Amino acid sequence: MDTLRPVDPSHEEVVRSLAEQGVGYVLGSWVDILGRARAKATPIKRLPELLGGFARYTPRGICGIGTMNPVEEEVTSLPDLDTLTVLPWDTRFAWMAADMWSDKGEPFELCPRSILKRQVEKAREQGYTATLGVEPEFYVFRPESLGKEASHLIPVTPSAYVKPSPAYDVETLLDTADFLQRLVEYMPGIGLEAYGMGVEGGEGQYEIDFYYKSVLEMADRMVLFRLMTHQVAKQFGLCATYMPKPYETVWGSGNHFNMGLYHATGEQKSALRDGKRFTAECRAFTSGILKHARALTALSNPLVNSYRRLVPRLMDGSVSWAPIKISYGHNNRSCMIRWPENRPCIENRSVDPAANPYLVAAFMLAAGMEGIRENLDAGPPNDTLTYADRNIANLPRSLVDAVEAFEQDPLVHEVFAPGFIRDYVDTKRQEWEQANLPVPQRERDEYLLHV
Numbered sequence: 439m440d441t442l443r444p445v446d447p448s449h450e451e452v453v454r455s456l457a458e459q460g461v462g463y464v465l466g467s468w469v470d471i472l473g474r475a476r477a478k479a480t481p482i483k484r485l486p487e488l489l490g491g492f493a494r495y496t497p498r499g500i501c502g503i504g505t506m507n508p509v510e511e512e513v514t515s516l517p518d519l520d521t522l523t524v525l526p527w528d529t530r531f532a533w534m535a536a537d538m539w540s541d542k543g544e545p546f547e548l549c550p551r552s553i554l555k556r557q558v559e560k561a562r563e564q565g566y567t568a569t570l571g572v573e574p575e576f577y578v579f580r581p582e583s584l585g586k587e588a589s590h591l592i593p594v595t596p597s598a599y600v601k602p603s604p605a606y607d608v609e610t611l612l613d614t615a616d617f618l619q620r621l622v623e624y625m626p627g628i629g630l631e632a633y634g635m636g637v638e639g640g641e642g643q644y645e646i647d648f649y650y651k652s653v654l655e656m657a658d659r660m661v662l663f664r665l666m667t668h669q670v671a672k673q674f675g676l677c678a679t680y681m682p683k684p685y686e687t688v689w690g691s692g693n694h695f696n697m698g699l700y701h702a703t704g705e706q707k708s709a710l711r712d713g714k715r716f717t718a719e720c721r722a723f724t725s726g727i728l729k730h731a732r733a734l735t736a737l738s739n740p741l742v743n744s745y746r747r748l749v750p751r752l753m754d755g756s757v758s759w760a761p762i763k764i765s766y767g768h769n770n771r772s773c774m775i776r777w778p779e780n781r782p783c784i785e786n787r788s789v790d791p792a793a794n795p796y797l798v799a800a801f802m803l804a805a806g807m808e809g810i811r812e813n814l815d816a817g818p819p820n821d822t823l824t825y826a827d828r829n830i831a832n833l834p835r836s837l838v839d840a841v842e843a844f845e846q847d848p849l850v851h852e853v854f855a856p857g858f859i860r861d862y863v864d865t866k867r868q869e870w871e872q873a874n875l876p877v878p879q880r881e882r883d884e885y886l887l888h889v
Contacts, residue, residue, distance in 0.1 A: 440492065441487055441490030441491050441492045442490065442491030442492070442514050442516060442539060442543075443490045443491050443516070444490060445486045445487055445489075445490040446486060446489065446490070447486070449485060449486040449489055449519075450486060452485060452519070452522070453482055453483060453485050453486065456482055456485070456524070456532055457482055457483075459524060459529065460529055460530065461482055461524055461529065461530065461531065461532045462481065462482055462530045462531075463479040463480060463481060463482060463530060463531050463532070464479075464480050464482055464484075464485050464488060464517075464531070464532045464533075464534065465477040465478075465479060465480070465531060465532070465533045465534065466478075466480065466488050466489075466493055466515045466516075466517035466534050466536040467515075467517075467533055467534065467535060467536055467661070468495075468497075468515055468535075468536045468537070468538050468549065468551065469550055469551065469661055469794060469796065470497070470501035470502045470503070470794075471501060471502040471503045471550070471740070471794055471797075471862070471865075472502055472740065472792055472793075472794060473550075473660070473661055473664065473792075473793065473794040473795055473796070474501075474502075474661075474664075475533075475661050475662075475665050476495075476497070476501060477493075477515070477533075477536070478493055478495075479531065480493065482532070488515075488517060489516075489517055489519060491514045491515070491516045491539065492514070493514065493515045494512045494513065494514050494515075495512065495513055495514075495515065495538070496508075496510055496512055496513075497513060497538065497546075497548065498510050498548070498861070502865065503548055503858075503861045503862055503865050504548070504861035504864075504865065505861075505864075511540060511541060512541065513538045513539060513540055513541075513546045513549075514538070514539045514540075514541075515536035515537070515538055515539075516536055516537045516538075516539050517534035517535070517536040518534055518535050518536065518537070518658075519534065521533075521534050521535040521655075521658050522534050523627070523628055523629065523662065524627070525627075525628075525662075525666075526623075526624040526627030526628065526666075527624055527666060527669050527670060527673070528669070533662065535551060535658040535661070536551070537549055537551050537552050537555070538551075538552065547854075547855035547856075547857045547858050548855075548857065548858055548861065550794050550796035550797050550800075551654075551657070551658075551796050553796060553797065553800045553853070553854065553858070554653070554654055554657060554796040554797075554799055554800040554803075555654060556800075556853075557799075557800045557801075557803045557804050557807075557853065558653060558654055558803070560804070560807065561702075561803055561807050562702050564807055564810070564811070565701060565702050565703065566699050566700065566701060566702055566709060566807070566810075567652070567699075567700050567701075567702045567706075568652070568653040568697060568698065568699055568700075568799075568803050569650045569651065569652055569653060569656070569697070569698035569699075569700065569783070570650060570651065570652070570653040570656040570657070570695060570696065570697055570698070570795075570799055571648075571649065571650030571651075571656070571695075571696035571698070571781075571783065572648075572656060572660055572693060572694070572695060572696070572795065573645060573647060573692070573693065573694040573696070574645065574646070574660070574663065574664070574680070574691075574693050574791050575638050575643055575644070575645045575691035575692050575693065575791060576643070576644060576645075576667060576678055576679060576680050576691060576791060577591055577640060577642045577643050577644075577678065577679050577681070577684055577688075577691065578593070578594055578614070578617060578642055578644060578671055578676055578677070578678050579591040579592055579593055579594070579642050579676065579677055579678075579679070580592040580593070580594065580676060580677070581675070581676070581677050583677070584677070589685075590641075590685055590687065590688070591641070591642050591679075591684055591685065591688070592642075593641050593642030594613065594614045594617065594642060594676060595610060595613035595614055597609045597610045597613050598610045598613075598637070598641045598642050599641055602754075602756075603639045603689075604637050604638075604639070604640075604641060604643075605637060605638055605639040606636060606637060607637050610637045611635075611636060611637050614637075614644070616674065617670065617671065617674050617676065618635050618644065618646070620670055620673070620674075621635075621646065621666065621667065621670050622635060622646065624666060624670065625646075625648065625663075625666075628659060628662040628663065628666060629651075629655070629659050629662075630648045630649075630659055630663060631648055631649050632646055632647065632648045633647055633648060633649060634646070634647040635647070638689065638691075639689040639759075640688040640689035640690075640691070641688060643688070643689060643691065650696065650698060650783070653697070653799050653803065656795070656799075657795040657796045657799055660795045661795070664680060664791075667680075680693075680791035680792060681741075681743060681791075681792065682739070682741060682743050682744045682746070682747045682790040682791065682792055683743055683744075683746035683747045686746065686753055687753050689752065689758075689759075690746065690747025690748075690758070690760055690790070691747070691790060691791050692747075692760065692787060692789065692790060692791070693789045693790050693791040693793060694785050694786065694787050694789060695738075695785070695786040695789045695798060695799070695802065696778070696781065696783040696784070696785045696786075697783055697784055697786065697799070697802055697803070697806070698710065698781075698782055698783040699719070699720075699723060699783075699806065708782035709723075710723065710782050710783060710784065711782040714779075716777055719810055720777070720784065721815060721816070722809040722810045722812075722813050722814050722815070723784065723806035723807075723809050723810055724766050724775050724777075724784055724806070724809065724816060725809045725814035725815055725816035726805045726806045726807065726808045726809020726810065726812070726814055727775060727784075727786070727802055727805045727806050727809065728764050728765070728766060728774070728775065728816045729805065729808070729809065729814060729816075730801070730805040730808075730847055730849050730850075731764045731774060731788075731833060732764070732833065732834055732839075732840065732843035732844075732847070733801070733840075733843045733844040733846075733847035733849070733850050734788075734798070734801050734802065734805065735788065735833055735834045735840040735843070735844075736834075736837070736840035736841050736843065736844035736862075736866065737793060737794070737797045737798050737801055737844070738786070738788050738789040738790065738793050738798045739788065739789070739790050739792075739793065739834075739837075739840065740792055740793055740794070740837075740866065741790075741792050741837065741869070742836075742837050742869055742870055742873040743792075744790050744792060744837065745834075745835060745836050745837060747760050747790060748760050748761065748762055748788065748833060748835070749762065750762055750825040750826075751825075757772070757823075757825070759771055759772075760787070760788075761773055761774040761787050761788050761824075761833065762824075762825060762832055762833055762835075763820075763824040763825070763827065763830040763831070763832060763833065764830065764831045764832070764833055765820045765824050765827075765830045766784075766816065766819055766820065767819045767820045767821045767824075768819055768821055769821075770819070770820060770821050770822070770823075770824070771787065772823050772824045772825055773787070773819075773820055773824055774786065774787060774788045774833065775787070777819070786798075786802060788833060800853060801849075801850070801853055804849060804852070804853045805849060808849060836870065837866055837869065837870045838866075838867060838870040838871075841862075841863055841866045841867055841870070844859075844862070844863065845859065845863045
């Protein structure tokens, strides 16, 4: 079978090692627009050919971007052997992150991993390397919640119904410890190290915190972490979701991106903090991200549902903790960007867990690098509650607003290929249109007899 690159005989040793561990199949996995892993399972003896590039796919439409076309160009996956991971929850399978290549011998324009790698290289040329830490929130619930008549997610334990919020509740944590412990125990097997796990503000909502990595490696690991969460939940007869806002009555799920920046030459030194002091580079980097915040939102909040989270208040009238303003502050969680006091990074609080980590990281990094090149200054930080401040610009309030900003932003056209921009904008605009066609019963109740 033809391969994109010559088959390396030395990879036979990798085959033998994996076979001795009981691995029968390998996944050269690429990701779709929502960061969902996609691959065919290849018998382990074919690993050398897989690494040479023989697995071919037709990804448009099937993977959430563009229109399906039975005569479209095929693309080839080129797995990265450095990412080889035996899946700890099912050791029959090994996983590798893969880049998608076209028959023209170049990265496929819709490949999220290749898009991020280009921005990592551009940052290196500018003298910087980037790190990423992620704080994913997710809901774990009982499968009976999926019935058509269900009005809420049924949490694992009734203790989750503590009021006013189950956030940090120890009893709820202990009642879910079996699931959380298994997830944490599997994490070293996918290259992540947890330093904390806890209950979040929603009934059945959780967060596991882990240490940062290089920006590319963290994006790879986040794909596995999301997959693992779903798989471990199934082991306990449960379901997990990274949907940003499952019900209007619950807290939305965030996926805060903590991006660090370091000088690439000499001793690794943070470019964002000097001791406890945030640097001029940090201000410029932050300013670049804020400059392109509206376009970034189309990637960081990619679903119609995402914008049900980006609101100032919850149903009970309490503060939502989700950002709605294009602003930054020191310890201000109402801002889009927070400068945390305990780590050398900036925290983007707008990102939600439906976002593709490669795409968000690529555009965040490109925007921050532009801010440094142009020495941008967003002005002083906002260290008061920003929700009602009319002097601060809003983030987009709907997916269509974000997509229009994305299409018009000049930096978007530097980071992404024309085909990506066209297909992403068309796909997301259609999602918004389809979501707004049905007339909800609430509108009939309110307007039918009164207008």
